Amino acid sequence: MEYTSPLEKTLRAIALTLVVIFFMFPILWIFLMSFQTNETILRVPPSVVFEPTLTNYQALITGKLETSAASLEINFMRNLFNSVFLSVASVAVAMLLGVPAAYAFARHKFRGSEDIAFTLLSFRFAPPLLVLLPLALYFQQIGLADTYIGLIWVYQLICLPLILWIVRGYFEDISPDIEYAYRIAGHSWFATFRKIALPLAGPGIAAAGLLAFIFAWNNFIFALVLASADKQPVTVGALAFITASGIQYGQIAAGIVLSIAPTLALALYAQKYLVEGLSLGAVKG
Amino acid sequence: MASLELKNIAKRYKGETVLDDVSLSVAEGETLVLFGPSGAGKTVLLRLVAGVIEPDQGQVLIGGEDMTDTEAEDRGIGMAFQNFALFPHMSAFENIASPLEAQRATPGAIRAGVEAVARLLKIDHVLGHAPRELSNGQKQRTALARALAGAPPILLLDDPLRNVDAKLRFEMRLELPRLLAEQNATVIYVTQDYKEAMALGDRIAVMSNGRIEQIGTPADIYLDPANIDIASLFGDPIINLLEVTPAAGSKGLAAQISGVPVRLGNRDPAIAGQEMVMGIRPEAIGFVSAKSKAAIPVDVEAETPLNEKTVTLAKTAGGREILISRPAGTPGPASGKAYISIDGEAALLFAKSDGTRAGKGGQDLETEGEAA
């Protein structure tokens, strides 16, 4: 192994510490904040020594915020439910549409297949508002405005290309001979798809699904344009919440913690696949 | 059992011709070996028969019925792949059972069928293993068992011994003919190994560059090859190829090797004076004493003793290299000067321009046209 001087080791350690502090501190600080009352939050100087309280989370979960002045309604749980529902449903739809298409693109080089795959990919990179603004007007006309169905459809903009391109790569990794062997043994293409291709690409499909879920969850702009308060996910809801609740900083922090916890947990769970997913298969993790 | 016929099959990939007007028929119960160098189109042809690749042109007939547009699963074919192509997420048992499942056999029948074929191939003790837990030899046998399990009338074996070690390949080469005979199936067997081809084939079809160059019994191909390439593909050590210009003499045609005339016997006199390549099998050359008639002087360069034979590399005065093979244990020079004689009547003559056979020997003249 190459020689590293003590000086270099020290410098590296310092640099690494700074990096960790910069990237971890905001999450840690908001997390701490979520267990504080407004009084301790507003203390000057701020301190990490405080008596932790669950009142912020209680207020969010019960939907009632009792202050000395008045009782305030919070719809945050509704936002949380919307996030879960929209993300799960969008990923489910994207899987249903994307996995068979990914299989077709991986296995059959049919006419126009590359063009279609690229068109789908290019949606990943086009400005979302370009589609969203006209869609907002169309949705008014066809009655999809402010509906879950309309939102789930638009969420395909992010979920579908992701699923398609990642899963396609996993299908391509399966030797065609293995599928041929199953066909020749006397099974239909559908049985082959179900019994060979799906199980073998299984881990990849699951990883793509998790990633699509994370991207759907983190999306902001779609719901901002297309959804009203009772359909909004946490990303949009939290912003509205800040405006509405004004100075209830503890609850805002608790809301943010609840909103980012699911994606962080999933990301840690699926971190093995993350690199490949984020680069749409261009870099192996 | 069913006969198999291919009619004018053509296939192109990205502008490159992979199969060029291939026609072929295999009789019921016959084993046809497709032999040729890699890239000749053997595997593509096999997949076309299996129905996983579609031809651009031509027809595939199985049992007289046109199956060109029939899906792979409905063709009644069993196939073993060169890379085994076992289903990695299924046990050996499930792998072998897959054709029986497709036939909607009862669980009992499936179990009986898998066990019978596993016993036949001596893998009944590893049926519970996943493919990654199997040795290469066991994988190969599992792949073969899977191809046989459904008792398909047509069996396609794509170089099944390619990826197994030498010992197993030797054993299987002895075992396979019996096994194939028991199966009672029409077989196409792809290989790049000429010994395998000779050992297993009722007939051999030699392919190169997407075409079938010659079809015939193993003896036909070996003794009467259609061109230089085929002559070079069969035989170990490789056939000697000497450039000669035969001349007509008082006792018929003769070629000069180091100034010594080698009589070519009764041949088409039209080849006199033309540039030819003479092919002589190493075993058709023998060491002789200096006094013998038509003895050609050579320098012995090297001697390689193999198990059953000894191969000598010698050089003529003109610098031509010649391989001589003799049964092991028979006497011969190991170095220095020596004399050889060439059986000119057994020599194969090819036109130098395009490598095709020319000036066939006397007995060939009568049967010419049949081999093609």
Next chain:
Amino acid sequence: MTMATTPGRAPRRFRISKRALPYVLSLPALLVCIGILIPFFTAVFYSLQRYRLSQPWARKMNWGENYLNFFSDPSFWNTLKVSLLYAGLTVVLELLLGLAIALLLQKRSTINNFVSIMLLMPLMTAPALAALMWKLMTNPGFGILSYFLTLVGIDDFRWGASSSSALFTVILVDIWVYTPFMMILLLAGLRSLPKQPFEAAALDGVPRIQQFWRITLPMLTPYILTATLFRLLESIQQFDIIYAMTQGGPGDTLTVFQVEAYLNFFQSTNVGRSAALLMILWAITFFISNIFIKNWLRLRERARGEA
């Protein structure tokens, strides 16, 4: 034959023809795709119209007028300037920082792997929520960062609320969220480089700083290019962070393309101008994405080949 079962084929099932199969499989995805193409063409159409939601009666085709107006429109030039500045600064800073961190974590060790997993967390935080987190931390009343600044004697730094520091603030949030993206891509690239050139250079006594410039950097270029273009594509379209932090303000300080288009549409209800802005943004991203996709495909091919 030991297992004398005649190959009794299953009865014919419903079959989709071989040639139609791939189309049938991809058709549903295709329909969704078309459903998205329609609004795209509508946007092209809108961009050629005088169209205000507040004055529907005055709606008419004005062809290239929306575009021509941009030339003499200082707010358009401001949008272009802010967008390019934002994209350029974030991408360059994130690239440098991401590369530095990747080099720091290059060696596989428990602590390095742990840190690289930790760094995924900002990337997995929704950018809009990240902006809110930083908003809480930069609150002039109780924000911890504002407090830190007072400790070093800066009392009146107003972060996103002041036009002089708003760009700095949103770029800081962008760096916090997206540097890990650069980092993990470059780290994967670094770790996939072959070892031999480095061993040979070490044997020849080439100093490590030289190894970096002569070997690491050239070999890492495809990864750097892909990651940079990818980030550039996203950064030029940034909306979430800026909108959640300042809604484009104060004033027009941060009215990047998508924010300006959003405000034009919903506040000034000027659909035509909004669509024209987005078309220009689309042209820019189309240009970048074409280069990107080429690079990305090459890299992807290589990654799949190694698998």
